[in-house]
Amino acid sequence: xxxxxxxxxxxxxxxxxxxxxxxxxxxxxxxxxxxxxxxxxxxxxxxxxxxxxxxxxxxxxxxxxxxxxxxxxxxxxxxxxxxxxxxxxxxxxxxxxxxxxxxxxxxxxxxxxxxxxxxxxxxxxxxxxxxxxxxxxxxxxxxxxxxxxxxxxxxxxxxxxxxxxxxxxxxxxxxxxxxxxxxxxxxxxxxxxxxxxxxxxxxxxxxxxxxxxxxxxxxxxxxxxxxxxxxxxxxxxxxxxxxxxxxxxxxxxxxxxxxxxxxxxxxxxxxxxxxxxxxxxxxxxxxxxxxxxxxxxxxxxxxxxxxxxxxxxxxxxxxxxxxxxxxxxxxxxxxxxxxxxxxxxxxxxxxxxxxxxxxxxxxxxxxxxxxxxxxxxxxxxxxxxxxxxxxxxxxxxxxxxxxxxxxxxxxxxxxxxxxxxxxxxxxxxxxxxxxxxxxxxxxxxxxxxxxxxxxxxxxxxxxxxxxxxxxxxxxxxxxxxxxxxxxxxxxxxxxxxxxxxxxxxxxxxxxxxxxxxxxxxxxxxxxxxxxxxxxxxxxxxxxxxxxxxxxxxxxxxxxxxxxxxxxxxxxxxxxxxxxxxxxxxxxxxxxxxxxxxxxxxxxxxxxxxxxxxxxxxxxxxxxxxxxxxxxxxxxxxxxxxxxx
RNA sequence: GCUGCUGUGGCUCAGUCGGUAGAGCGUCACAUUGGUAAUGUGGAGGUCACGGGUCCGAUUCCCGUCAGCAGCUCCA
Numbered sequence: 001x002x003x004x005x006x007x008x009x010x011x012x013x014x015x016x017x018x019x020x021x022x023x024x025x026x027x028x029x030x031x032x033x034x035x036x037x038x039x040x041x042x043x044x045x046x047x048x049x050x051x052x053x054x055x056x057x058x059x060x061x062x063x064x065x066x067x068x069x070x071x072x073x074x075x076x077x078x079x080x081x082x083x084x085x086x087x088x089x090x091x092x093x094x095x096x097x098x099x100x101x102x103x104x105x106x107x108x109x110x111x112x113x114x115x116x117x118x119x120x121x122x123x124x125x126x127x128x129x130x131x132x133x134x135x136x137x138x139x140x141x142x143x144x145x146x147x148x149x150x151x152x153x154x155x156x157x158x159x160x161x162x163x164x165x166x167x168x169x170x171x172x173x174x175x176x177x178x179x180x181x182x183x184x185x186x187x188x189x190x191x192x193x194x195x196x197x198x199x200x201x202x203x204x205x206x207x208x209x210x211x212x213x214x215x216x217x218x219x220x221x222x223x224x225x226x227x228x229x230x231x232x233x234x235x236x237x238x239x240x241x242x243x244x245x246x247x248x249x250x251x252x253x254x255x256x257x258x259x260x261x262x263x264x265x266x267x268x269x270x271x272x273x274x275x276x277x278x279x280x281x282x283x284x285x286x287x288x289x290x291x292x293x294x295x296x297x298x299x300x301x302x303x304x305x306x307x308x309x310x311x312x313x314x315x316x317x318x319x320x321x322x323x324x325x326x327x328x329x330x331x332x333x334x335x336x337x338x339x340x341x342x343x344x345x346x347x348x349x350x351x352x353x354x355x356x357x358x359x360x361x362x363x364x365x366x367x368x369x370x371x372x373x374x375x376x377x378x379x380x381x382x383x384x385x386x387x388x389x390x391x392x393x394x395x396x397x398x399x400x401x402x403x404x405x406x407x408x409x410x411x412x413x414x415x416x417x418x419x420x421x422x423x424x425x426x427x428x429x430x431x432x433x434x435x436x437x438x439x440x441x442x443x444x445x446x447x448x449x450x451x452x453x454x455x456x457x458x459x460x461x462x463x464x465x466x467x468x469x470x471x472x473x474x475x476x477x478x479x480x481x482x483x484x485x486x487x488x489x490x491x492x493x494x495x496x497x498x499x500x501x502x503x504x505x506x507x508x509x510x511x512x513x514x515x516x517x518x519x520x521x522x523x524x525x526x527x528x529x530x531x532x533x534x535x536x537x538x539x540x541x542x543x544x545x546x547x548x549x550x551x552x553x554x555x556x557x558x559x560x561x562x563x564x565x566x567x568x569x570x571x572x573x574x575x576x577x578x579x580x581x582x583x584x585x586x587x588x589x590x591x592x593x594x595x596x597x598x599x600x601x602x603x604x605x606x607x608x609x610x611x612x613x614x615x616x617x618x619x620x621x622x623x624x625x626x627x628x629x630x631x632x633x634x635x636x637x638x639x640x641x642x643x644x
Numbered sequence: 645g646c647u648g649c650u651g652u653g654g655c656u657c658a659g660u661c662g663g664u665a666g667a668g669c670g671u672c673a674c675a676u677u678g679g680u681a682a683u684g685u686g687g688a689g690g691u692c693a694c695g696g697g698u699c700c701g702a703u704u705c706c707c708g709u710c711a712g713c714a715g716c717u718c719c720a
Binding site: 574 | 645646647648649655675676677678679680681682683693710711712713714715716717718719720
């Protein structure tokens, strides 16, 4: 690797290498120049060259480490292009994010999709100009004056929030100067492969009380090939969208007649019921009992629970015989009434009561999203009533249960611990004890988690489990919430060993979260090609022609007798057509039957997993598949799947 | 709820610079009875999301409503 130094001399290094390796024998100025793109005339790896506060840090030339700086620089180039095109635009902030970057701007005229092309064209010019990027600082007051003069009110506001004695750092490329902590590339030159991807609104400083700005999203890669690969990956991911697959596979539908209220179609219902069968089995084994509580209860109950005051805007209410009623947005108050239905002893605790509860919540219109965010959904809820000394073990048990569910499906997840919010009930001591209970359970199990300060429920702190959809958005699924408040509000009791009354503590928890959301995640995770135990149709019998329909019917009967979900293709079509249809429906097994099979009582097996598996006696096939289903096995799909 | 975009047969989409619409798939009928990803022919199916306005005339232009999409905000 040859680096041209400032004075024109040339120095040779063995690369790839870290700038840290060379930092000892060159000054900062030289390093910055090295980063400006003069390495052997090859600049692609410079994306990883970063500079922070004028100090060299993690400067490996050949890793993913610098993607943030690379994209952040691209966002500055975009801002510069926008200022060149429309000088009246005010700039807010423009960070790098996962897979890309954005810049928030305040424009007097609406930016439309066609403008993105104009901006891209201008950005290309800036890259071509290969502007060096330099950093300088000013004291806070001077920085404020600078942006006031430039009429950039958002920048002024940002600086005003910094400490009085702060040195404010700026980055400059050509005529464009931006407030920025860095890091950045040393030149606009290496930014060759970028694309502006979308346009959206975003509130200034993330508060809906503030003005809505225009946010322009983009992404950038060191190489054109990487950008193309990224675009292809996103397109592929969109094919897994559960809304699209839900339609194709006949799982569920949405109608204008009930926005946010999903309809489950026969295939989707099989999926749902199969999941529930599994849920009931593992909960029975884990010592849960199951209850069901009414969908609608009176106002007094919701006032006692606190929902009437804290959650009313999301509740559907009605009046019956002059009394206010609300459709339940949560199952807990109903569960508490069941707890109170008889006197409880410490011997009954922990009492684990599960409920598949249908709840309704009025989500704001813009929040709805397929099955992921709906207005009515089934929670695989459970309420656990226990003594204080049982907290930790119970929480650990629940975490393990949830983990086992996600393991079965091969989901990756991350855990968040949310603490006391502003709008909360209860004493400091209770919150402290509850939060500590959750935290120590997670620590004991050695689980990684992030803490969300102030993000808990109004009645207690919570642990959330988040799963990813096909394009990387995360959705909260499982949650465990510790609650001192509701037992207090409802005056729940148990008789202790001492013969005295005591107050139980309560856990609210879900594993799937919402069955609907979980099914959405499941669809995208498997791209609709469910493991056999979940597949709505597990086996499709395909006769070569009508002549073998009778044999096909016999095979179908045997499959049905064995409890396998099977169908017979009775269409007057050729075998190729039938196979294509079955594949597009992502059915795990096809049994092809014709003259050869009928004669010897065989079936020709073609699976989604391995393709043609050859002929087998029907009984052998049956026992294999039954075993696969009973074991809830996830066979790996090895044959290329095609999406319609 | 906010910003931007979108809304045409069951599905995927084309089209109308304003003169009441097309294709493929699916569906139905008939013929074909075929061995591992699409047999052929024919038929049915749409008040172009809904409500106003402009115009001789609106699916097309304008306004509003509803719904969807992306993002933001929210999410017990």
